[in-house]
Amino acid sequence: MTNSHQTDLIARLPKAELHLHIEGSFEPELMMALAARNKIDLPFKTLEDAKAAYNFSNLQEFLDLYYQGMQVLRTEEDFFDLTLAYLQRAKADNVRHVEMFYDPQAHTERGVPFGVVTDGILAAIRKGEQELGISSYLIMSFLRHLSEEDGFDLLVESERWHDKFVGVGLDSSEVGHPPLKFERLYQRCAEIGFKLCMHAGEEGPPSYVREALLDIGVDRIDHGNRCMEDPELVSIIRDMQVPLTNCPLSNLSLCVIDDLKKSPVKAQLEQGLLVTVNSDDPAYFGGYIGRNYEKTAEALDLSNDQLIQLARNSFTGSFLPEAAIKAHLASIDESIA
Numbered sequence: 183m184t185n186s187h188q189t190d191l192i193a194r195l196p197k198a199e200l201h202l203h204i205e206g207s208f209e210p211e212l213m214m215a216l217a218a219r220n221k222i223d224l225p226f227k228t229l230e231d232a233k234a235a236y237n238f239s240n241l242q243e244f245l246d247l248y249y250q251g252m253q254v255l256r257t258e259e260d261f262f263d264l265t266l267a268y269l270q271r272a273k274a275d276n277v278r279h280v281e282m283f284y285d286p287q288a289h290t291e292r293g294v295p296f297g298v299v300t301d302g303i304l305a306a307i308r309k310g311e312q313e314l315g316i317s318s319y320l321i322m323s324f325l326r327h328l329s330e331e332d333g334f335d336l337l338v339e340s341e342r343w344h345d346k347f348v349g350v351g352l353d354s355s356e357v358g359h360p361p362l363k364f365e366r367l368y369q370r371c372a373e374i375g376f377k378l379c380m381h382a383g384e385e386g387p388p389s390y391v392r393e394a395l396l397d398i399g400v401d402r403i404d405h406g407n408r409c410m411e412d413p414e415l416v417s418i419i420r421d422m423q424v425p426l427t428n429c430p431l432s433n434l435s436l437c438v439i440d441d442l443k444k445s446p447v448k449a450q451l452e453q454g455l456l457v458t459v460n461s462d463d464p465a466y467f468g469g470y471i472g473r474n475y476e477k478t479a480e481a482l483d484l485s486n487d488q489l490i491q492l493a494r495n496s497f498t499g500s501f502l503p504e505a506a507i508k509a510h511l512a513s514i515d516e517s518i519a
């Protein structure tokens with residue numbers, strides 16, 4: 183058990199969340215409410231039925247349910263409600279800054295216009311800033327099971343909103359869809375000035391992390407677990423101080439690890455990597471960011487200093503300007519003074 187002193191410390195620490203798919207924060211309660219509002223049938227009737235289905239043996243089993251669940255999101259108001267609900271939960275966990283992914287192609291391919299999705303999310307982000315005091319950056323994610331050409335189409339379709347995105351990401355089914363499949367697309371995104379993120383090494387081999395880092399030149403690696411199988415790569419990641427956004431409860435739910443005690447977070451901290459703890463798809467994986475910190479601390483017997491380091495890394499690894507990072511780090515110091 184995390185002792186109550188550590189639970190308290192985790193709650194008190196200002197944190198940033200750097201790996202969160204907004205569609206993965208879709209709680210079954212809200213899903214049922216929006217299904218009723220939009221007159222859509224769901225494959226489950228009760229919360230218990232929904233939660234019983236959240237039992238995955240790999241990434242693809244989760245993705246199938248994740249894409250199915252988001253089908254009830256139709257209107258700008260739906261995307262607003264979804265995003266605001268997440269920000270309220272983040273507030274309860276003392277999150278001060280969020281860099282959230284969303285998957286426009288998963289909505290446009292079922293006929294929901296890009297602007298409906300994006301404007302709904304952006305309106306909630308503004309409200310979160312004004313009323314909850316949480317800053318949020320939006321990261322437009324490409325689905326890697328689709329083609330690079332599809333990615334270019336999204337880049338064109340989204341042009342009017344480019345100044346609203348801090349960067350781009352790459353998610354969905356990893357194995358068989360290596361980073362280099364998207365080399366030209368990422369080259370173009372770099373020219374536009376986007377920060378570059380990619381999921382790599384969640385299920386895919388260490389070579390995918392190498393490609394993302396050394397061939398594509400990403401600014402941040404999402405997950406990155408399997409880099410640990412390649413000691414030379416670990417040294418490179420340490421020397422470059424490229425942030426890794428680890429998601430412990432996600433890793434456990436998707437059988438990336440079979441026990442939270444096997445989470446790489448502690449080893450990565452001890453080896454000087456810029457690792458962060460995040461929730462990924464909290465509605466599906468049993469907890470928001472606070473619970474991810476708590477469960478990881480408990481399983482790995484993290485020290486208070488390591489918890490503080492994780493909170494510090496969450497800001498250092500963010501895309502915030504230097505001055506804002508400094509201010510957040512100072513607020514961490516104050517919170518533990």
Ligand code: ADE
Nearest residue numbers: 203353354355381462463
């Ligand atoms: N999309 C949402 N969550 C994801 C994850 N953990 N890996 C890849 N794609 C995702």
Ligand code: ZN
Nearest residue numbers: 203353404462
């Ligand atoms: Zn993810």
